[in-house]
Each structure stands twice: as C-alpha cells, then as structure tokens.
Amino acid sequence: MKQLNQDEARRICERVIGFSKADECRVLINGNRTGNIRYAQNSVSTAGLNENVQLTVSVAFGKRQGTASLNEFDDRSLEKAVRRAEDVARLAPENPEFLPAIGKQEFRASATFNKDTAAIDPEFRAEVASHSIDAGRKNKLVTAGFFVDTTGFETIANSNGVFGHQEFTNLSFTCTARTEDGRGSGWVTRYANDARRFDAREASAVAIEKALRSVEAKALEPGRYTVILEPAATSEIIGRMFGAFDARQADEGRSFLSKKGGGNRLGEKLFDEQVNVWADPWDKDVPVRPWDSSSMLARERTDIIKNGKVASLDYSRYWAARQKARASGRHGNMIMAGGSKSMEELIASTKKGVLVTRTWYIRTVDPQSLLLTGLTRDGTFYVENGKIKHPIKNFRFNESPVSMLNNLDELGKPQVIGGDEVRFQMVIPPMKVRDFNFTSLSDAV
C-alpha cells in the first residue's frame, strides 16, 4: 500500500467523517515503510521491508464509543469500517469518563522528515551490516546487529475540524561485538531522524573497542560506587520515571509522586538542582509530531523538571477536567540539560568509580519508591585516578532514578539516545552519580 500525501489523506478523512452517522467521529491514519537488516555470527540472518497504511476510526453515540480499523481505502471499505465502529459503539457500555472530541487545534509543523533517511535502500542496509561484520572480522570478533529505518506519515482528523498531517523518518542501529572466546563484549546504539548524522563505521568501532577492552574482567565487591553512566545506561531508567509522571496516579495515592495526606508533589524539589528536563516537539535533534495522536491535543514545549523541582505532570483530558487543571498531550520526546564535558573529561575528573556502557532488563521492584532493578552489560570498567584501569564483571543494581538524580556530581554533553522499552525519543547527558547501589555480581559477559 503506497504512502499518502496530505491531500490524499485529507480526502480520505473527509470521506470517513462524511460516512459517519454518530454524534462524533475521529480518524487516525498511520503509514510506514520499514526496512531492516539483522545479522549475527558475522553473517546476515534476515532482511526485510514492510509497508503498511492503517486507518482507525472511532465514533461515539453519547458516552458509548466504538473503534474499527482497516487498510483498504476504497469508499466501500471506508464506509464498512465506519459501520463496524458504530456497531461496536452501540454494543459498548457507557463510559462515564468519556469526553467529546476536542475542537480545532493549531499545529506548528516540526522537522520530522529527512529525505536522505527516506532514500535508504537495501544496498545502504547491506553496507551497514558489512561495515560492522568486516570490522569485527579484522579484529577477530563476532558481531551481531540490527539496523532499521522507517519512513512514514501520520494524519489525524475529527468531526470538529481538527486536521494534521506530517511525514517522518528515523533510523536506529545497535551492534554487539564479542570476542570469539566469549570473554569480551561491547555494544553501541545510535538513533537519528537524519541519515547524514549516522556513521556505521564510527558506531561499529565503538562496539569493537569496548569488546576488546572488556576481556579479562575482574570482580569488584558489590556496594555503593560513584558511577559514570553513558546516556545508553540511563535512558531506560529515566524513561521509566517519566512514563510514571501521571497526575491521576499521583492524586490517587499510587505513585512515587503522591503526597502524604493526598494530592501530588507538583512544584516540590525532588531532584538535584542541576536537573532540568523538558519536552519540545521542535527540538532539532529529536523532533516529534506537534500533536499527541490519542487526544489530538497540540503538543507544547513543556518544562518537566526545572532546577530539580517537578514542573509539570501529565494530565489526561478527563483528569484535567476533574481537577480543574490543564490537559496536556502526551510528550513524544524528553530532553535533559547537561554540561560541556565529554565522557573522557568526566572520567578524568574521577578518583574512583565505575564506568557503565549499558543497562539491561530493567524492571520496577517497588512503584512506591520507583525502585528499579537491572544489570550492567557490554562494557563495565573500573576508573581510578582519572583513567580506565581495567574491565570489571557486571553488576546487578537496585536503585531509584529519584535517588540517582539527587546524587548527581556532574553532567556531560547531552547525546541523542533511544531505548529498547521506552516510548520517548531522548537527549540525555552522561552523568556522574554518587552512591549508586550495586547489589550483586553477575558472571554474564
């Protein structure tokens, strides 16, 4: 199915809304063309291209809502989808929390599309894999990696006149290099919406260097250490925290942001004053669509943590109406301020510490304190007197991001970073953190 341009998408939205006999109608169209290549054991294992366009229509009769979707766009199919949604709506029980569709919004376009990324072809992907595999072989390493690029669009519309259409591109690359004897392992991740900012050779070299350096790791006693965390080591820890910045959960008393006696901790200083985090759909490094697809609200530049204070929480439209607060569209990115120091400079100013490349299998242990557990992986090193002294065995940690962001020593230069299990695109600085809690050793390499 071919991707739709703005005029084609608008015409289809108008047809769908025209077919609807319900009190209101909302339309969402997502299209994407995704190419990928996967390799392991120095050989390509799978490569593919998927293309799809899907339309979702939601209608409501009073507080009864129904949803249907389809990937065919002739009039007959569109009308059938609308009738299906209406059938489901008639069967559905009333939802007392249902709110009518929003009124017209102004969307200021963001630069989410890049033609160089859109032009990526199978040869480009094969080149990425071959740079990595060849460089690995030269160093007697075994490489495994995954490169994926997406070109797509999103269109939103409703029966109150909301309309938005924007194209986007992005790519992501991860690569693991391991020594043949399995005693050393290194990893790298890269994310960009602009292919010109991606260099497969540079990225693979990072994974290879870490693999070679990580052989013959020594065991360090578990305990509290000063840590230098690369952005990839904190993206999921921080991403999980912002995923829990929900006003309703906090007001209901079931969040680390709940206040004793009731209410939430908006405005309180919960973090070190160096911590400044905001969302900005127009950020040049991680631009995202200027609307939230589910509520269709226009996104805004929003401070989330300002000088260590909780500056905003996520309010759904229902909860905002109930609490007399302002509803916010869900953020699409997360930008954290940093300093100007490189990783090397952060290491140079460290007397004793642990350098962490990546964290892995992070899960919430206690939502009350947002205690998370997880492990270090693919490049953990002991730092002494400003230098990487030797590789060390991996640790399990049990730590809350709230404590972590209170124990900040220093922030480095922010970098663009993606996360395996996080919905945000992020810019995060490397961090030097005191008293990070490693609770046991892992034999994993």
Place this chain on the structure above:
Amino acid sequence: MLVPVFGNAIAAEELMNPVAPAFKKSLADAALNSATKAGASYCDVRIGRYLNQFITTRNLNVENIVNTESSGVGVRVIANGAYGFASTNDMSPDGVANAARQAVAIARANARLQTEPLHMAPVQGVGEVSWATPYTRDWRTVPIKEKADMLIAANKAGLDAGASFMESRLFQVNQQKYFASTDGSYIDQDIHRLWAPLTATAVDKATNKFRTRDSLAAPVGMGFEYFDARPEHKVQAAGGVTTLYTRSYDLIEDARAAGRQAREKLGAKSVEPGKYDLVLSPEHLFLTIHESVGHPTELDRVLGYEANYAGTSFASLDKWRTRKFKFGSERVNFIADKTTPGSLGAVGYDDEGVPAKRWDIIKDGILVNYQATRDQAHIIGEKESHGCSYADSWSSVQFQRMPNVSLAAGKERLTPDEMVKDVKKGIYILGRGSYSIDQQRYNFQFGGQLYFEIKNGKITGPLEDVAYQSNTQEFWNACSAICDERDWRMGGSFFDGKGQPSQVSAVSHGSSTTRFNGVNVINTARKIG
C-alpha cells in the same frame, strides 16, 4: 514481556466466519508451485487469520472493547542454500505466487552472504490434517455483555473487600493457522488462548503508602469454560493462606481475595534481609523457570543468534557435551513439551509442520538437551526437529521459540503443608512479581505477589519488601524438595518477547510447590525525597 500487537478491528459477529480449507489449500499450492518454479529447493506457506478480543475495565467502568483481525500469507523458501521470506495480505493466487517469487529473490541475495548452506532435519509430510485446541465453550460466541459483567463483578468484589482501585482485563486469542510445505503437508490448526489479569490496589493516604496484588491465575490454552469455576479445581495454599486454581478459575473469588490481601499488605512486616529457605508456589515459580531454564536452553541463544538483544546463554554447547553439567540437584528434571492439554504452548504441529512432542531438557540435574528447530537439530546430533518453530503473525518469519518447559513433580509423596513443616527459617512466595535476569541467564532477581514468613515449621504471618537474588546454577542446585504430582499445575507467560524486530509468543511452565535452601533475600523498601 511486551504489549500485544493489534490487527484490524472487526465486528464481533464476523469473528465466526472461518476461511474454507479448500480455499487455503489452493492458495498454498499457488505459492508452492511458484516458489518451486522460481528455483526454490524448499518452500513453506503459512496462511494466517488472527482474531483477538481485548476488554479493559477499571473499577466499575468498561474502558475499552477491541476486536481485531489480521489475515495474510507468509512464504518461506530455501534457494541456493539460503532462506528467503516474503509476506502479503493479497490473498489471491497471483498475490501469493508473487510473494513466493520475492522470497526466492531474497534467498538468492542472502545466499551471497551465507557462509554455509542450511541443513534442514527431515520431516515426514502428513497430507491434509487438522488440529484444534480442545474447548467446550468458544470465547467468540460468548456475548460481550457477559464478559464485561464478569469483569465488573470481579472489580466490585475487590473494591468491597478493601481495594481502593481495581483493574481487570480479558485477552482472548484465536489463531487460525494453515501450514503447507513442499514436504507434502497441509495442516489446518485452530488455536485458542485466554488470559484475565487483574490488579487490586490499596492506598493509605495518611501514611502515603500503596500496595498492589495481581491475579494468581494462569493464562491458558482453553475455551471460555475456564471461567466456570469448579470446586475440584480449587486448591488451598500451604497454611490455607489463600485459594489457588488449577483447570478452571473463579475470577470473582480471586478478585475478592486480591482486594483484601492488597489492604493487608499495607500492614505486613518488612522482611529482614538474609539467607532463607524459599518455598515457591507454582504460581510464582513458573516465571523463574521461564527466565532461568526456558531461555538459556533456547539453542539459537546458545549459538549466538540473539547476542545483540536478548543475549546468549551460560548453558553452552561445551558444557552440554560433557554430559556432566550439573544444572541442578539430582531431583531436578525439566521436560519440554508442546502437548500438555490446556497449556499455552500446546499445538498439533509447529510452524515448520513438525508434530508436537515431549523431550527431556534437564535429567536428574544434568543438562541433556536444548530447544531446536529443523535447521538446528543437526548441531546437537538430533535426527529430527523438536518442533519449536513459531511466528507471531503471517507477516513474521518463523524462528525458534520456547515450548512449555516444566519441572517434573517430586517422586515422593509430599504436600506443601508437609514441606513447610520442615522449614526452620523460610519464606513462602506466591504469584508473579518483579523479574530481571542477565543476558546470559546467570544472575536473577525475582519478587512475588504474596510473601509469608515461615518459622520453625509454621507460617507466622505476611511479609513485604521481599526479593530474592541468586545465580541460576546455584539456585537449581539448592533445590531440596519438590511436592508430588497432586500439587503440579501450570502458570504461563502470554506475551513473551524475543527477536529483532520483536515477536511475542505464549508459553506455559508447570511445577509443584518447590523448596530451595539458603537463598539470598534482600529488602526492597526505600525512602525517597
């Protein structure tokens, strides 16, 4: 674990229209012929229709009802000794023939990068056969109102019993899968699965504390009869601390208990960290089995094919080759299977047309085998595949996925109450909680839903803030007792993620209540800000 992937939404009444086998056979033949003509030495075709219905509720409100359908065809070929795969939702003879030709072209391109040709273990063609999940009540025929009323009644029971908030959901899956291959198989399968997770939350605003208690029931490969709770399917946990379920589930009773127990957890004693003997119920142990035994014995992980994401495995081929690698104590026996009725992994045939079977993975504590697909069997000296191939959609390429991996029941008669009597300082853990394990499956940390202190052979009261940390081999070697088959039952994972791009699968793990000596327990309570 991942969130479900939704397909296209459809009206409830359309769920019941199956695609005729004759139509599927003709489509499959079009693809097989096209692939063979284009030069493929092997071809398999998977025609899939995936139906789901999801219902989500919160307190006394139904938040969402979604019916989804996804249909299409995936064609996998071998040409020039390499795989090629292509998929299409154009279910016409021309559409699938074209996909088959694309798959052959991709195989030829991949062959240039292939270091050695594929070696497929033989499989006997079975002709035209069919298999279906045994069920007596088809979830697709149960009215939405009956399902919504059941969930709301459960939420009400939990709220009445002490919960501040209740959430319950119902996931219902039907996979209509037609497999055909150039080996001469035409296999029509109709697979049904269900899961009804719930969470009770109790809040004490005065102390700013909250606690949750999730469902203690398993997801199953059954029909809606699972929710017709029968007294003979109820089990009392050791010390009568709660009610547990085997082949049917009393959702409302469990929700009521969840509401009460979430409230009780607010006042439970915080655990003293240290070494404890752990008594783990099957409702908890299944996830520890999944992570520490299921994943490390996946042969693709062992070989390095998942190195970039999920990781590799400590259970390496050199350890296996010694035939002496002591994975666990001599009482530890793990059996892999795709056959147990009611389990999430039960099928007639896998996604390579291999009949479902059972085999030993750990025998008397020794690592004896892995989980393999057709192209892996020769690596471990097997003459045929274990039947572990699975794709989560017609549009996904099949690869090695975990079968049910279960701990065999103890051979001597032993009940959970008798097990507790022998424990001096221990903790009884029920339900799945937080879980995390390293990329080679050595170091893990698990929590649960309910914890009870055991002192001098007696359960003395509830505990909180418990998690245990261990090393897989140490842990299974610390296994000191397993209850007998009267206590054996299955838990399961409904959305197990693996691969890049990620695919989900569903798998069950059975065990009886099991004891582990001297395991390190940490206290997870923290103060922030």
